[in-house]
Amino acid sequence: MTLNPKLLLVDDDRRLAESMADWLRYQQFSVDQAHSLATGRRAIQEHSYDLLLLDLRLEDGDGFELIAETKRRQPDCAILVLTGYATPSTAIEAVKAGAFDLLTKPLVDEELSHALERALAQRNIEAENEQLRAQLDSRFGLEHILSHDYRMLKIFDVIDSVADARASVLITGENGTGKSMIARAVHKRSNRRSNPFVEVACGALPDNLLESELFGHVIGAFTGATTNKIGKFKQADGGTIFLDEIGTASQAFQVKLLRVLQELQFEPLGGTETDTVDTRVILATNENLSHAVTSGQFRQDLFYRVNVINIELPALRERAGDVPLLVDHFLREVCEATGRDVQGFDRDALATLQAYSWPGNVRELENVVERAVLLARDSVLTRHDLPPQLLASSGQPQSVIGSVASSGMQSNDPDQPQTLREALEEPERRIILESLRSHNWNRAATADTLGVNRTTLYKKMKRLGLDDPRLQFMGAEAH
Structure with a gap:
């Protein structure tokens, strides 16, 4: 329990309130008293509390008003309601308003003690959950990418490994898988994080406008070019440029992009002066560029240039x-x-x-x-x-689960002899599976507990049939 939890007791029965306050102080609570709605509201506005214990019926108003005020000002404060006129509807209304529990007068000391302990325990659990969420966001989230799937954890490791490299990164995956967020994560984890991150949706622009957008143009380069324009590559100098939907680029534009990736040099549209930039390039597509190369839609030399580091996002x-x-x-x-x-x-x-x-x-x-x-x-x-x-x-998810439960398992047919490897694999599989369950399928924690590195764990999971994500939803009886 929190050391000397701070509690506000609100009851207009002064004699009862004094007696209860003395008992609470004996139970190691730090107690403030209020004998009206107005003084209770003032206390909530001026001080912070771990617990609020209040009567619903006060001389100058309804206790529900103070519940609402407390939830608004101090959402972490646990609220217990006292009433001498409890009905099922009152209890439901109190819980809906934000109360943790409702107690009926006259109070029994043991009942009040248990209620206060439960309220504090719940408050501590919620605080721990918030702390865990923050830790998850900072390590496994990488700039709000939330996942504890082992494939995504491997991607996070790749991001950390290549963040400071100058090589281009190609992010592939279906629409909506978070390619833009991964690109931002690479930038944020790199030593370029304090410099610009510039994003361009290549599929949204025709060729002439895309070239102007990326490389800029000079006055008179085309109809309507009344001023010089700095391109996105120049804007991203020292930072990162993210070219989304690169699979839609035309052959003519691919030639110009290849030169920029090789030399980091270009001329603005209509210009003669060459600009040189120090820009990290990240590209993304939802198309299969290997197939596009085979069909002639995407240049092979450009594909090899952009595919230095490939991050493939699972659906x-x-x-x-x-x-x-x-x-x-x-x-x-x-x-x-x-x-x-x-x-x-x-x-x-x-x-x-x-x-x-x-x-x-x-x-x-x-x-x-x-x-x-x-x-x-x-x-x-x-x-x-x-x-x-x-x-x-x-x-019917049950049929799917049944098929997963049988995958990766050795045959139990007594007439079919097991090899030594099969005999050794089943205990290993069971140990890894139990550890994964105990850590809520957190692969990093599992690897630490088992005393192996994450790469070794990933390989063992694949070999033993434990890499299917559906296994995470199956009860222990299915295994």
Whole structure:
């Protein structure tokens, strides 16, 4: 328990309040008293408290007003309500207003003590969760990229390894997987972080405008060019330029881009002077550039130049274990932006979200969460708050789980002899699986516990059939 938790006791029965305050101080609480709604509100405005213990019926007003004031000013303060007229509807109303518990007068010392302990324990858990979220954001999140999927953790390691290199980076993956965020993460982790990060959507511009956008132009270079313009490459000098949708570039533009990547030199459109820049180039595409090279749509020499370091982002359906983490993040963001009080999705709704294929990936998930929060009528969201396409596509996850449970397992047929390797693999698989479960599938923590490096753990997981993300949703009985 927190050392000498600070508690505000609000009750207009002075004799009862004095007696209760003495008992609370004996229980190592630091107690302030207020005997009206007005003095209670003043105390909340002037001091901070771990706990608020108040009577609902006060001489000068309703205790619910003080609950609302406390939740607004001190959201971490745990609230316990006292009443001599408790009904089921009163209890429900108090909890909805933000109370942790409702106690009925006359109070029993042991009952009050347990209630206070539970309230403080819950408060401490919430504080620890916030701390863990902050740690997750700072290490495993990399600039708000939230994931504990082992493929994403490997990508985070790559980002840390190549952040300071001058080589170009090619980010591939479906639309909505977060290619722009990965590009920003590379920049933020690099020694260029204090210099500009410039993003250009290459697919949104025709060739002549794209060349002007990237390399700039001089007066008279084309109709309407009435002033000199500095291009994005020059703006990103000393920093990073991110060229999104590079797979859409024309052959003519690819030739010019190749020269810039090789020499970091270019001439503004219509100009004769050569500019030289120190710019890190990151590119992204949702297309298969290898196939584009084979078909002649993308230059082979440019492909080899941009594909020095390739970061391939998995689709959200391939890392469904990240769905709850992302849902919680987007939910908190939307609630903070809109002022809505939504606690989260219930178990059935979350299972539906995890079973969906997410063709629009993380971007689609964010939109679904925002829609659910904005249209919500209750504080807990259900399947009915999800869009129709999610409900229509939800299948039978049990059959999928069954197939995963059998994958990576050795045959139990007594008539089929096991090799020595097979006999040794099953105990190893069981040990790794139990450690993964105990660490909530955090691969880094698992590797530390098992005394191996992460690369070794990844290889063992793949060899033993533990690299399927669906295993994260299966109970221990399935294994």
